[in-house]
Amino acid sequence: MARRVRRPEARPDEILDAALAVFSETGFAGARVEDIAARAGLSKGAVYLYFESKEEMLKALVRRLADRVVGAAETLVATQPQADAEKTLRMLVTFMATQLSDPKVSAAPRLVLAEAQRFPEIGALYRDAVIARGRQLLARLCDLGVAQGTFRNIDREILLRACAGPLIAHMLLSTVFSDPAKPGPAPEIVAQGLTDIILHGVLVQS
Amino acid sequence: MARRVRRPEARPDEILDAALAVFSETGFAGARVEDIAARAGLSKGAVYLYFESKEEMLKALVRRLADRVVGAAETLVATQPQADAEKTLRMLVTFMATQLSDPKVSAAPRLVLAEAQRFPEIGALYRDAVIARGRQLLARLCDLGVAQGTFRNIDREILLRACAGPLIAHMLLSTVFSDPAKPGPAPEIVAQGLTDIILHGVLVQS
DNA sequence: ATCGTTAATGACTTTCTAGTCAGTAAGGAG
DNA sequence: CTCCTTACTGACTAGAAAGTCATTAACGAT
Numbered sequence: 207m208a209r210r211v212r213r214p215e216a217r218p219d220e221i222l223d224a225a226l227a228v229f230s231e232t233g234f235a236g237a238r239v240e241d242i243a244a245r246a247g248l249s250k251g252a253v254y255l256y257f258e259s260k261e262e263m264l265k266a267l268v269r270r271l272a273d274r275v276v277g278a279a280e281t282l283v284a285t286q287p288q289a290d291a292e293k294t295l296r297m298l299v300t301f302m303a304t305q306l307s308d309p310k311v312s313a314a315p316r317l318v319l320a321e322a323q324r325f326p327e328i329g330a331l332y333r334d335a336v337i338a339r340g341r342q343l344l345a346r347l348c349d350l351g352v353a354q355g356t357f358r359n360i361d362r363e364i365l366l367r368a369c370a371g372p373l374i375a376h377m378l379l380s381t382v383f384s385d386p387a388k389p390g391p392a393p394e395i396v397a398q399g400l401t402d403i404i405l406h407g408v409l410v411q412s
Numbered sequence: 413m414a415r416r417v418r419r420p421e422a423r424p425d426e427i428l429d430a431a432l433a434v435f436s437e438t439g440f441a442g443a444r445v446e447d448i449a450a451r452a453g454l455s456k457g458a459v460y461l462y463f464e465s466k467e468e469m470l471k472a473l474v475r476r477l478a479d480r481v482v483g484a485a486e487t488l489v490a491t492q493p494q495a496d497a498e499k500t501l502r503m504l505v506t507f508m509a510t511q512l513s514d515p516k517v518s519a520a521p522r523l524v525l526a527e528a529q530r531f532p533e534i535g536a537l538y539r540d541a542v543i544a545r546g547r548q549l550l551a552r553l554c555d556l557g558v559a560q561g562t563f564r565n566i567d568r569e570i571l572l573r574a575c576a577g578p579l580i581a582h583m584l585l586s587t588v589f590s591d592p593a594k595p596g597p598a599p600e601i602v603a604q605g606l607t608d609i610i611l612h613g614v615l616v617q618s
Numbered sequence: 619a620t621c622g623t624t625a626a627t628g629a630c631t632t633t634c635t636a637g638t639c640a641g642t643a644a645g646g647a648g
Numbered sequence: 649c650t651c652c653t654t655a656c657t658g659a660c661t662a663g664a665a666a667g668t669c670a671t672t673a674a675c676g677a678t
Binding site for chain 1: 657
């Protein structure tokens with residue numbers, strides 16, 4: 207029998223780490239609680255000391271992950287010393303593209319995408335904790351750019367789609383739809399190219 | 413006992429229609445074969461006369477759905493009489509935004525997004541049958557624009573992300589992440605705004 | 619009408635896993 | 649050392665659902 211260690215404080219985080227790993231490999235429904243427990247170095251029973259149910263684990267996990275990336279993006283924007291909207295937008299897109307190229311980071315949003323349909327609560331949680339904040343971040347940035355006279359005054363809902371969409375597409379193309387034969391372009395190249403299009407558009411003369 | 417009707421030719425399609433409905437409500441794992449059968453007006457056993465297994469149904473479904481939208485987009489581009497790249501791109505984005513605003517149409521890509529992680533075969537199928545074709549469609553359109561002198565010569569991988577991404581974002585925001593309190597902007601408005609940004613960018617003076 | 623073939627049924631078996639709980643080891647207090 | 653509390657175990661239960669198959673109804677041909 208395996209040695210049993212007592213350290214209850216660290217358990218919930220350890221379990222959620224394991225859960226993220228297993229969930230993103232097999233999906234929520236395909237994940238076995240016993241596998242999560244094993245990966246966290248525990249027995250199945252112990253998991254139920256910390257979480258009511260498997261579904262409760264999923265919610266706790268998404269809650270924990272929700273603000274990681276958006277929080278980082280917010281501080282990135284907040285700590286921009288000179289408030290140059292164009293430069294800040296460029297930096298923001300680059301940061302997000304780089305982050306989302308890391309499978310460990312993108313595991314969270316991918317999990318949410320996969321399960322939000324089946325668990326509306328997850329979708330609502332993500333909408334309020336992540337999307338709403340991203341929307342506001344962009345809105346403020348847009349206001350700044352307009353005030354500086356460098357940005358056109360664009361509808362915020364459209365801007366959100368135009369900025370976040372390519373990042374999502376990149377994430378999907380470099381994970382679930384990736385062709386193992388030929389790897390996609392490097393994150394820096396993508397970030398560079400995307401900001402270029404978002405800022406200047408596809409047409410010449412701009 | 414219910415009346416039994418014999419019409420084997422129509423069955424596979426009817427079953428797949430039912431499967432799409434049930435899968436997009438509850439996800440693949442949550443769907444019960446018996447529910448799919450019931451919705452198709454059959455018993456569970458009959459389903460297994462037409463499909464080897466539940467997973468085989470999913471693959472057949474994705475295979476059937478794969479080219480619907482992309483095929484339509486291809487003919488749309490092909491039947492553009494005057495080969496004006498800008499106008500064609502505008503029309504293409506508008507068409508896709510409108511299509512993907514319809515939950516019945518977007519059910520297919522949403523299902524693929526949700527299940528591609530767990531079933532790599534699904535991801536590969538979609539990559540080859542849908543994404544590759546979209547990539548080529550855009551590449552040709554881009555070449556045309558460059559030849560006409562209206563488009564800048566942009567990396568195709570970047571262009572794919574810049575065009576498809578906002579559409580995916582729109583689809584997600586108007587389905588899984590939609591706020592029932594306030595509906596998002598109408599598809600025509602979104603299409604109009606997105607083409608505007610893709611063509612001219614966010615900056616002024618373009 | 620009868621018979622053979624095929625479409626379809628639904629009860630059954632099998633498998634799998636979420637969640638439970640009686641019991642066990644570790645550590646601390648006295 | 650002894651007892652008590654607490655973290656943990658793992659065998660067990662209960663339920664659900666995939667896939668099977670012996671049986672039955674419908675149809676077409678003779």
